[in-house]
Amino acid sequence: MTTRTQFHRFQQGERTLPFDDAEYETRLVNLRETMAAKGVDACVLTSMHNIGYYSGFLYCAFGRPYALVVTKQEVVTISAGIDAAQPWRRGFGDNIIYTDWERDNYWRAILSVTGTSKVVGYEMDHLTILQSEKLSAFLAPAALLDVSLDTMQQRMHKSTAELDLIRQGAAVADVGGYAIRDAIKPGIREIDVAMAGRDAMEIEIARRFPNAEYRDTWVWFQSGINTDGAHNPVTSRQLEHGDILSLNTFPMISGYYTALERTLFVGEVDDESRRIWEANVGAHEYGMSLLKPSVSCAEVTHKINDFFAERDLLQYRTFGYGHSFGVLSHYYGREAGLELREDIDTVLEPGMVISMEPMLTIPEGQAGAGGYREHDILIIDENGAENITGYPYGPDHNVIG
Incomplete structure (x- = not known):
């Protein structure tokens, strides 16, 4: 019998990004400095602009949620199965694909990176009430801190x-x-x-x-x-x-x-x-x-x-x-x-x-x-x-x- 996974990795083709790796590494260094100053263990970014800014990947939602999870060591885009390997080819860092065999595999994929009981940074101006409730239910965060203003201020200064x-x-x-x-x-x-x-x-x-x-x-x-x-x-x-x-x-x-x-x-x-x-x-x-x-x-x-x-x-x-x-x-x-x-x-x-x-x-x-x-x-x-x-x-x- 075929085993249906909740999430998996699928990587093929050559990676092509809008900027070189050093550009994204610098952006992530600046984000992690903000995280350290605010005591954030993991950022779960959900907006198209922030995912694009920190990874280069621009998602096509079509009703599906996407994310970029940034911790002290990892940077992982979370994408839907319909996109196959394209998010990995067009994104900096790791990529996890969630499947639609089971509701909320998106949050299970995010959980696999963040773990529970962490201080989570999120975008208050983007996350819906429904997804906010699911974030709390699946990640059981020790605290939630808004980082939307911090990321916006970083994006305002161009390299x-x-x-x-x-x-x-x-x-x-x-x-x-x-x-x-x-x-x-x-x-x-x-x-x-x-x-x-x-x-x-x-x-x-x-x-x-x-x-x-x-x-x-x-x-x-x-x-x-x-x-x-x-x-x-x-x-x-x-x-x-x-x-x-x-x-x-x-x-x-x-x-x-x-x-x-x-x-x-x-x-x-x-x-x-x-x-x-x-x-x-x-x-x-x-x-x-x-x-x-x-x-x-x-x-x-x-x-x-x-x-x-x-x-x-x-x-x-x-x-x-x-x-x-x-x-x-x-x-x-x-x-x-x-x-x-x-x-x-x-x-x-x-x-x-x-x-x-x-x-x-x-x-x-x-x-x-x-x-x-x-x-x-x-x-x-x-x-x-x-x-x-x-x-x-x-x-x-x-x-x-």
């Missing part, structure tokens, strides 16, 4: 290898932007323009990273009323002469997100729209000039608020003025401690990466109606910030046709 990857991502975003610009014309659908940008970026990513896995690169291309929200999905609306447009390219490289966002117009821009657009460009340029070491996110935000208030436009602001970059996606986590908002007091430091992206939305029925947004990516350095976005912004470049 040289990460900065190199982010620079390449920004260049790929520019490639998508130019492909979109070339596709714009009256009568074409949003979806057709978006596909042109996405295809160009995926081809460019495959050229630059021939050994990577390709997933999740996308475009939001919006026109007319659809520009009112930054995250509005693509539709089949046809572009019309005089339309306001919003170009948004998002290449994904091994879990690392970059972006390019620009306001454009089809054929011509009316006087009031130009006035608002130029004001938003002014805020964008002013905001970028503020990004430098020792300045807090809140300080930058208040100064841009003042800029808009002086022009009677602050009431049209839609969200904060920028955010961190690294291992993040529209599907999973972000570094919420590095966002340009009034309630974020984080002080900018060299090695951080942040966007500047002011947006104004003028309601339908008013002159200049639509959403205006520019977006550049900047790396904070010792002297200020390096802008790694190349695609031009403003009316002189982006009135198309």
Whole structure:
């Protein structure tokens, strides 16, 4: 009779990671220092961003749980049987596969690494109530300590290898932007323009990273009323002469997100729209000039608020003025401690990466109606910030046709 195991190991093929082993070893050293300072025996990380950051493996959940278990000596990804050896090939450290012959084999696999009665670090902002209850039932921890803030703060400071990857991502975003610009014309659908940008970026990513896995690169291309929200999905609306447009390219490289966002117009821009657009460009340029070491996110935000208030436009602001970059996606986590908002007091430091992206939305029925947004990516350095976005912004470049 065939014996059905609760979990097992299956390793085949060559291992290929986004970074070299030394990069992951350094990240784990830093995590273990945090664990030692907090008295944590084992971290059970469950979020896509933290598993990706510390191991390189990006899971595809499809309703199944995944984990990375880090102890003083071990680092083990916990993955579902449906993925076979792929998590091992694409992850740093050991890998254990849990089977679905029996409910909760996932937790039995984790238990095989952690043991019981340990101080367990977990992500309070990710673990569900159901899985929290199962953690307690199976691991019987001596204590539970949240490490989500500690790991986020570590991810906010980029290594040289990460900065190199982010620079390449920004260049790929520019490639998508130019492909979109070339596709714009009256009568074409949003979806057709978006596909042109996405295809160009995926081809460019495959050229630059021939050994990577390709997933999740996308475009939001919006026109007319659809520009009112930054995250509005693509539709089949046809572009019309005089339309306001919003170009948004998002290449994904091994879990690392970059972006390019620009306001454009089809054929011509009316006087009031130009006035608002130029004001938003002014805020964008002013905001970028503020990004430098020792300045807090809140300080930058208040100064841009003042800029808009002086022009009677602050009431049209839609969200904060920028955010961190690294291992993040529209599907999973972000570094919420590095966002340009009034309630974020984080002080900018060299090695951080942040966007500047002011947006104004003028309601339908008013002159200049639509959403205006520019977006550049900047790396904070010792002297200020390096802008790694190349695609031009403003009316002189982006009135198309």
